[in-house]
Amino acid sequence: MSANDPLLQPAVVSSRRAFLRRGLEAGAAIAATGGLAAWLWDRHPPGTLGSRRVEAPLRDFSINDSGRKMAIVTGSDRVRTLRRALEAMGGIERFIKRGDRVLVKVNAAFAAPAALSATTHPDVAAELVRLCRMAGASAVLVTDNPINDAESCFTLSGISAAVGAAGGVVVLPRASDFAPCSLPDGRLIRNWPVLREPFRGVTKLIGVAPVKHHARAGASMTLKNWYGLLGGRRNQFHQDINGIIVELSRLARPTFVVLDGTTSMITNGPTGGSLADLKPTNTLVVSTDPIAADSFGATLLGKTYHDLPYLMRAAALGGGTTDFDSLRPERESVS
Amino acid sequence: MKISTARRAAQIFFLCIFLWLVLVASVGTGWTQWRGWPIGWFLQLDPLAAIGTALTTHSLHPGLAWALLTIVLTIAFGRVFCGFVCPFGSIHQFFGWIGRHLSRPKDKMAANAYRPAQATKYYVLTALLAAAAFSAGGALVGGLQIGLLDPMPLVHRSFGLVVLPEADLASEKWFPGGRFAEGSSVIGGLFVAFVLLNLWIPRFFCRFVCPLGALLGIFARRTLWGIGKTGSKCSECGLCEVDCEGACNPMGPIHVSECLMCMNCLDTCPGAKPLGYLERPSQGGEVTGHGVSRRGFVAAALGGLCAAPLTRLGGLRKAWAPALIRPPGSVAEDEFLARCLKCCECVRVCPTNVLQPATLEHGWEALWTPALNNRIGTSGCQLNCIACGHACPTGAIRPLTLEEKQGQRGFEPAGPVRIGLASVDRGRCLPWAMDQPCIVCQENCPVTPKAIYVSEVVQTVRDGRFEVVSTDGETLEVRGAHMAPGQFTSGDYACRLPGEESGRAILASTENSLTLDASASRLEPVPAGAILEVQIRLQRPVVDPARCIGCGVCEHECPMSGLRAIRVTADNESRDPRHAVLLAAHPV
Numbered sequence: 008m009s010a011n012d013p014l015l016q017p018a019v020v021s022s023r024r025a026f027l028r029r030g031l032e033a034g035a036a037i038a039a040t041g042g043l044a045a046w047l048w049d050r051h052p053p054g055t056l057g058s059r060r061v062e063a064p065l066r067d068f069s070i071n072d073s074g075r076k077m078a079i080v081t082g083s084d085r086v087r088t089l090r091r092a093l094e095a096m097g098g099i100e101r102f103i104k105r106g107d108r109v110l111v112k113v114n115a116a117f118a119a120p121a122a123l124s125a126t127t128h129p130d131v132a133a134e135l136v137r138l139c140r141m142a143g144a145s146a147v148l149v150t151d152n153p154i155n156d157a158e159s160c161f162t163l164s165g166i167s168a169a170v171g172a173a174g175g176v177v178v179l180p181r182a183s184d185f186a187p188c189s190l191p192d193g194r195l196i197r198n199w200p201v202l203r204e205p206f207r208g209v210t211k212l213i214g215v216a217p218v219k220h221h222a223r224a225g226a227s228m229t230l231k232n233w234y235g236l237l238g239g240r241r242n243q244f245h246q247d248i249n250g251i252i253v254e255l256s257r258l259a260r261p262t263f264v265v266l267d268g269t270t271s272m273i274t275n276g277p278t279g280g281s282l283a284d285l286k287p288t289n290t291l292v293v294s295t296d297p298i299a300a301d302s303f304g305a306t307l308l309g310k311t312y313h314d315l316p317y318l319m320r321a322a323a324l325g326g327g328t329t330d331f332d333s334l335r336p337e338r339e340s341v342s
Numbered sequence: 343m344k345i346s347t348a349r350r351a352a353q354i355f356f357l358c359i360f361l362w363l364v365l366v367a368s369v370g371t372g373w374t375q376w377r378g379w380p381i382g383w384f385l386q387l388d389p390l391a392a393i394g395t396a397l398t399t400h401s402l403h404p405g406l407a408w409a410l411l412t413i414v415l416t417i418a419f420g421r422v423f424c425g426f427v428c429p430f431g432s433i434h435q436f437f438g439w440i441g442r443h444l445s446r447p448k449d450k451m452a453a454n455a456y457r458p459a460q461a462t463k464y465y466v467l468t469a470l471l472a473a474a475a476f477s478a479g480g481a482l483v484g485g486l487q488i489g490l491l492d493p494m495p496l497v498h499r500s501f502g503l504v505v506l507p508e509a510d511l512a513s514e515k516w517f518p519g520g521r522f523a524e525g526s527s528v529i530g531g532l533f534v535a536f537v538l539l540n541l542w543i544p545r546f547f548c549r550f551v552c553p554l555g556a557l558l559g560i561f562a563r564r565t566l567w568g569i570g571k572t573g574s575k576c577s578e579c580g581l582c583e584v585d586c587e588g589a590c591n592p593m594g595p596i597h598v599s600e601c602l603m604c605m606n607c608l609d610t611c612p613g614a615k616p617l618g619y620l621e622r623p624s625q626g627g628e629v630t631g632h633g634v635s636r637r638g639f640v641a642a643a644l645g646g647l648c649a650a651p652l653t654r655l656g657g658l659r660k661a662w663a664p665a666l667i668r669p670p671g672s673v674a675e676d677e678f679l680a681r682c683l684k685c686c687e688c689v690r691v692c693p694t695n696v697l698q699p700a701t702l703e704h705g706w707e708a709l710w711t712p713a714l715n716n717r718i719g720t721s722g723c724q725l726n727c728i729a730c731g732h733a734c735p736t737g738a739i740r741p742l743t744l745e746e747k748q749g750q751r752g753f754e755p756a757g758p759v760r761i762g763l764a765s766v767d768r769g770r771c772l773p774w775a776m777d778q779p780c781i782v783c784q785e786n787c788p789v790t791p792k793a794i795y796v797s798e799v800v801q802t803v804r805d806g807r808f809e810v811v812s813t814d815g816e817t818l819e820v821r822g823a824h825m826a827p828g829q830f831t832s833g834d835y836a837c838r839l840p841g842e843e844s845g846r847a848i849l850a851s852t853e854n855s856l857t858l859d860a861s862a863s864r865l866e867p868v869p870a871g872a873i874l875e876v877q878i879r880l881q882r883p884v885v886d887p888a889r890c891i892g893c894g895v896c897e898h899e900c901p902m903s904g905l906r907a908i909r910v911t912a913d914n915e916s917r918d919p920r921h922a923v924l925l926a927a928h929p930v
Contacts, residue, residue, distance in 0.1 A: 026566075026621050033417050033566050040413050044392075049401035052737040053673040053681070195925065239920060246925040 062186045062203060064196075065236075067260040068212035069295060070102060075327065077294040077334045079303060082341035085130040085269050088291035092265075093138065095337035096293055102262050103211055105143030110209040111135060111175070112259070114216045114232045115151040115166055117278055118159035124270045125279045126160070127215045129169035131267050131291075135215060136175035150178040150205045151235040178205045185238035188258075195247060196254045200238035212261040214297065218268040218288065218304045220276030224248045225315045226308055227277045228301040229264040229294075230256050252317040256297065256326045266292040266300045268307045292336075298327030299334050345605040345619075349425060353432040360384055360429035364501045368516070369693040369729045376691070382735035384429065385685050387412050388494040389561075390467075390554045395736050397474040398486045398680035403737050416561040420568045424548060424555055425587065425603035430493040431548055435587055435604070437537050438544025447584045453543060454586040456597055460549050461633040465642035466491060467556035472646030485650030485707060489684030493547070493554050496533070499710060502690030503699060504530035522718050523689065525701045529710070545587050548602065556632075559599035563630050569601050569608070569617065570624025576616035582607035592617060594626030597633075658705040662921070664911035666704045667714040667892065669697055670723060670747055670759045671731035671740040674918045681738035684710035688730035688739055694719045696894065697730060712739070714761070714894055716910060722894030723761060725788040756916070762892025763914035763923060764794070764885050770907035773882045777803065779834045781881045783896035783908045793889035794896060794908075796881035800845070803835070806876040808856075813867040816849075817857045820874070827852050830876055838875045839868060845877045887914055887923050 078095035082088040093099045103109060113127035121128050136147045149170045153160035157179045161167040167177050178184075184204035190196040206212075216232035223245055224231055233255035234241065244251035268290040275284040288307040294300035298321050302312040312318040312329040322329045365374055367381040382405065385391055392409035396402050412423050424431050442450050470492075473485045489495040507521035508530070514520065523529065539546035548555050562568075569592055582592040585607075590600035592607040611617040622628070662675065669688055672678050689697045689712050696719025699710040712730065716722055725748065731741040742759065745751040749758035764783075772778040784794040805823035812819045818837075829851055836845030837856055846865075850857040856876070858865060868874070885908075892910045900906040914923040 025623075029564065029566055029622065032564060036417050036561075036564075037414050040417075041410060044402050044407055044410055047396050047400065047402035048407070049399075049403050049737075052403055053677060053740050198919075240922065243922065243925045 062188045062201070064188055064190050064258055065201070065203075065206060065212075065260075068210075068262045069260045070262055075294070075296040075299065075334050077292065077296060077299050077303075077331060077336035078339070079290060079292050079336045080339045080341060081290050083269060083287065083289050084341065085128055085267065085291060086134045087341045088269065089131055089134050089265065089293070090138070091339050091341050092291055092293040092337075095339055096263070096295075099138045099142045103139050103142040103144050107139075107142075107144045107210045108208050109139045109144045109147045109211045109213060110205055111139075111147060111149045111213045111215060112232060112235065112261075113149055113151050113166055114227075114235065115157075115160045115164055116154045116235065118153075118155040118163045119278070119280070120163055121165045122282070123279050124217050124272050124285050125219070125277065126164040127166065127217055128267055128269070129165035131215055131265060132166050133169035133173040133175075135213065135265065136170050136173040139211075139213075140174045144211075147175040148178050148205055148209070149175050150180065150202065152180045152202050152238060153235065180205070180238070190254055190258055193254050193257075195244060195251050196237075196258055201258070202236045202238060212259065214259070214261045214264040216264070216266060217270075217272070218266060218307050219272040219279070220274050220284075220308060222276060224252060224317065226301070226305055226310060228304040229266050229297040230301050230317065230321065232264075233259040249317040249320060253320045253324065256317075256321040257324065260326075261297065263293055263295045264297045264300050266294070266304050268292065268304055271307045273308055294331075294334075294336075296327035296331075296334060298322050298329060299331035299336075302329040303331045303336070344609050346609045349603075349605050352426040353435070356427045357429045357432045360497070361501070364498065364506060364690070365516070367502060367687060367690045367733060369691060369727065374516070376729075381691070381733060382685075382687055383408070385494050385498060385683065385687070385735040387423075387427075388492065388554060389413050390488055390492050390557050391494065391683055391736065393557070394471065394474045394486055394488040394492075395681055395683075397471060399677070403681070403735070405735055412558070413561055416558045416565065418566050420562045420565040420598075420601055420603050421555070421558045421588075422603045423558060425605070428493060428554075430497040430552075431545070431602070433497075433537060434540050434545045434548055437540035438587070441541035442544055447581070450584045451580055454583055454589050456589050456591040456600065457549070458633050460589065460597075460600060461635075461638070462550045463552050463556040464559070464632050464634045465638055466551060467553040468639055468642040469646035469649070470553050472643040473650045474646075476647050476650040485653060486680055486682065487649070487707070488553060489682070489710065491551060491553050492683070493552055495683045495685035496536075498690070499529055499684065499686040499699070500533035503686055504533065519720065521695055522698075523686075524698045524715060524718065525710075528701075529699065545589070545602070548587070549589055549600070555602075559632060562601070563599050563632075565598065565622060567619060568598055568622045568624070569596060569603070569605075570620045570622055570628070571616050571626030572618050572620065573625050574614040574616040576626065577613065579612065581610040581612060582617055584610060591629075594624065595629050596624055596626065597629045598622070599630070599632055653706045656705060658707070662912075663704045663708075664913055665713075666700065666708060667762045667894070667910060667912045668915070668917065669712050669714065669730040669739050670761050671728070671742040672712075672761075672917050673738060673740065678738050678917075679707055679711070681736040682711045683736055683738075685735065686710060686712065687733040687735065688712045691729045691733040692719075693727060693729065694721045694724060696721065696723055696898075714910070716894035716897040717906070719894070719898060722896070722898050722910075723892075725891075725893060758789070758891050760891045760914055760916040762894070762910040762912045763887055763890050764892065764894070764896050764908050764910045765913075766883050766885060767905075767907045767909065770902050770905065771883065772901065772907065773880045775907075777801070777878060777880060779832065779878070779880060780901060781883055782899050782901055784881070784883050786895050786899045788893060788895055789889050789891060791889065793886050793891070794883050795886060797884050798879065798881050800836070800877050800879050802838075802875045803830075803878050808874055808876065810868045810870055810872045810874060811854075812870060813865070816860045816865050817855050818868060818874070819855050821854065825851060825853050830856065834878050834880070836877045836879065838877055840872045840874065845875075848876070883908065890914070 078092040080088040080092040185200035186203040188201035221227035271288040386408035389409040392406040503523040587604035588602035590597040700713040731739040768774040772780040787794040808820035808822035838845040847859040
């Protein structure tokens with residue numbers, strides 16, 4: 008490299024004026040550095056964790072214009088039982104209005120085919136999407152934070168294809184879709200990551216769950232289904248499974264729930280894995296009271312709500328009733 | 343006095359201060375121990391540490407404001423930090439002098455001529471700062487890797503972890519029993535390599551590698567005063583370049599940013615002294631560029647930018663390393679890596695040597711960051727020690743109080759700071775796996791109440807059925823499997839007689855007799871031919887995860903000397919709620 012290199016330009020000749028100018032430049036550089044340092048000055052060096060903004064819990068999506076209502080329809084064709092049950096409830100239009108943005112929380116927990124009934128049946132999910140669209144919903148989103156790989160779960164269960172064909176949108180949860188959330192007076196859902204992003208702009212919430220045996224909780228139905236809204240190291244909650252389901256019943260207050268007991272998993276839940284774990288029970292429930300729906304669902308598994316402490320505790324907190332007969336459910340049959 | 347003599351005095355002065363601060367970075371009240379010395383002062387003076395952490399954390403840790411002083415000095419007077427203050431620079435200068443002082447002036451001139459390769463350090467700086475600046479979506483924070491080559495962390499790490507312990511090997515004055523550092527050969531080897539390179543080219547590290555020197559070179563680019571030519575006639579004898587430390591070409595045009603302010607040229611300049619420390623610019627012309635090519639700069643910046651995510655794509659952030667146990671008070675891992683300078687002051691100060699510089703085992707990013715090794719340490723993390731957090735210059739480890747560390751006096755709701763969780767390996771634990779009494783771990787657990795409790799069982803020992811031959815007072819002559827004399831006298835053994843529900847303690851045993859404690863009831867003669875059983879009472883350790891703080895004292899004390907039967911992992915560490923094991927049930 009020589010002195011002729013364009014990078015190596017000799018500087019200008021000194022003068023008093025030049026020195027003053029350089030002095031000012033140096034002063035400005037020092038002032039800028041000092042100012043930057045003052046601006047960046049950390050008044051609160053690393054303290055305790057958990058200072059992130061905590062979101063308010065989910066809003067209440069229930070419609071309380073005519074009290075709690077429930078329909079129990081027997082039959083083996085899910086599309087027909089679902090339609091009949093909604094008709095008995097007063098029609099889907101009673102719940103879904105034109106322009107509503109609907110979020111459907113399915114149970115897509117496992118990457119298993121629909122025939123194993125470990126997940127929400129695609130026929131129910133798709134028909135629900137279709138009915139919401141027909142009622143004028145502007146968008147119907149279908150989501151879950153499954154246990155197995157999300158995309159595999161939605162694909163293998165058949166939910167992705169069926170929902171897509173019916174005009175719904177499957178939302179696979181991303182890491183950034185979760186935000187810390189605290190349930191007021193919650194003991195477990197405190198500053199806990201909850202699947203929040205799919206709820207943006209949503210006006211109606213529907214839960215759709217199969218009837219399943221669950222080794223830890225006794226049974227997994229519409230209330231346990233909300234577990235899929237939780238993120239983080241949620242398997243810790245198995246240390247207090249009844250407690251977390253009770254809190255979930257307060258976190259998610261849906262417009263209505265669909266409990267699909269067309270085929271029930273009576274043993275080896277919640278994963279199942281064999282047709283031998285299943286039993287045709289040919290019943291589908293739609294209810295605005297998830298506790299009542301699950302209390303009825305327990306009977307399909309040969310249990311009662313007495314076997315499921317979370318139902319009794321959730322009911323005691325005013326979230327619904329275990330005495331589903333008190334709702335005078337519409338009972339119909341399609342065959 | 344010649345200016346170079348003053349500079350030499352300053353260098354010796356600051357080198358001594360540095361060595362003193364490294365020496366006294368040790369917990370205790372002796373006169374060579376900490377007692378309030380500002381042990382991190384040289385690190386705080388380091389503008390690269392300040393700027394690097396400002397890029398990763400978007401804030402300036404209070405102590406690092408000292409770096410402003412260095413910056414101001416450099417803007418006004420040039421790289422006086424490199425020439426007068428930097429302890430690593432002084433070491434390089436000394437070894438450069440060793441290598442060259444017998445050489446002919448002509449050879450020295452050649453060795454001290456400006457080389458375009460001196461631009462390399464600017465690329466190093468660019469890559470390191472680009473890596474630090476990388477940040478996307480909050481999931482990935484910047485990667486602070488300046489400490490690999492920043493001379494301040496490097497020299498603290500090298501002296502504190504290698505040079506000082508090695509110097510002490512013979513006397514064991516400062517470190518009775520020795521002082522150990524994982525990967526010491528790499529840490530020390532790098533240091534030695536940089537020092538030895540001075541024998542080839544003086545100030546090799548300063549000229550070609552040092553990212554801090556590069557940063558100061560940028561600040562010095564428009565320095566107010568500097569080495570330059572007066573109007574006096576210069577014969578261009580070249581004597582000024584014979585001992586030039588910065589290889590900055592003082593004969594002109596001088597490379598302003600390369601000048602280390604060694605001032606040697608001023609002393610050697612003969613005659614009418616055309617060289618001086620003057621208002622800039624020099625009458626002999628100046629080069630204010632750094633010789634950095636645009637292509638090289640872009641390549642270095644892109645390299646640095648890509649390096650941070652590259653290391654993360656390894657997935658260590660998701661499959662976080664449970665063997666990486668951070669010292670108490672450490673912030674969550676992302677923030678930790680954004681702050682840790684790898685200076686190893688915490689490692690140096692740790693009184694039990696349990697804190698170690700992490701090796702590549704925990705990923706590139708974690709190299710030379712502090713992690714506990716309960717087998718190397720002389721004991722685990724001491725319950726009443728908070729030294730590491732107070733030694734950390736950047737807040738990667740928070741300066742805890744004892745109250746906060748132990749969860750007392752106002753910190754009860756948060757509980758004690760947990761750095762991990764011990765778990766018993768029931769396949770190796772003596773009482774669990776081998777029916778031997780032990781519970782050393784339970785005894786040594788420093789937590790109150792103890793985090794380790796015992797689960798008690800009484801069971802018949804192997805080949806523990808004996809046939810009674812005769813009875814003599816409290817002594818039974820028996821026949822059965824081989825008994826070593828005294829085998830059952832440790833106090834853990836009892837003998838269950840026929841027809842008795844519980845056993846009687848065995849006080850003595852020979853190869854064919856058992857002497858029993860008869861304090862409860864007199865021993866009746868036992869009929870010959872009756873079968874009795876020798877039983878052992880085993881206490882098996884169980885860890886209560888709600889109480890264990892992960893200090894590792896149990897692991898250190900475990901008699902399974904290789905792979906310990908009770909080991910600590912970072913599970914349940916309180917710095918990251920996602921690592922919690924227990925359901926954190928808050929009271930309503």
